[in-house]
Amino acid sequence: MKKAFGILLLIIGLIITNIGVGGMVKTETERKNQFNQVVNGFVEDLDLQNSFARNYEKDIAIAVTFIVVGLLLFIIGIILTATKTKKQRNIEMELLVIKNMQNNKTIV
Numbered sequence: 001m002k003k004a005f006g007i008l009l010l011i012i013g014l015i016i017t018n019i020g021v022g023g024m025v026k027t028e029t030e031r032k033n034q035f036n037q038v039v040n041g042f043v044e045d046l047d048l049q050n051s052f053a054r055n056y057e058k059d060i061a062i063a064v065t066f067i068v069v070g071l072l073l074f075i076i077g078i079i080l081t082a083t084k085t086k087k088q089r090n091i092e093m094e095l096l097v098i099k100n101m102q103n104n105k106t107i108v
Contacts, residue, residue, distance in 0.1 A: 006080030013073030020066025027059040 084092075 002080055002083075002085050006077045006082075009073050009077030009080060011077075013070045013075075013077055015070070016073060017067055017070030020063045020068075020070055023066060024060060024063035027056055027063060031056045
């Protein structure tokens with residue numbers, strides 16, 4: 001169950017990170033667009049609040065938040081997938097005990 005949950009977190013983290021990167025690219029592309037700069041400058045000069053005025057810094061902050069949350073989920077998923085479960089450790093200890101018992105039998 002731990003491994004399945006780890007893989008699920010890996011996938012969700014990857015998707016969220018990609019959404020954040022896509023949002024950042026889209027915002028930066030719109031910001032660099034000459035038409036949007038002219039319209040935003042005009043709207044800011046007139047001190048109007050309508051659909052042309054955008055707060056790019058807020059959009060970038062949201063995108064960065066998505067990226068950070070996605071990376072955290074991805075890292076947690078890697079840790080959950082890479083670590084051994086309690087059952088695996090117990091099986092490993094049993095195998096070690098059996099192996100030591102067999103080695104002791106052959107020596108005697």
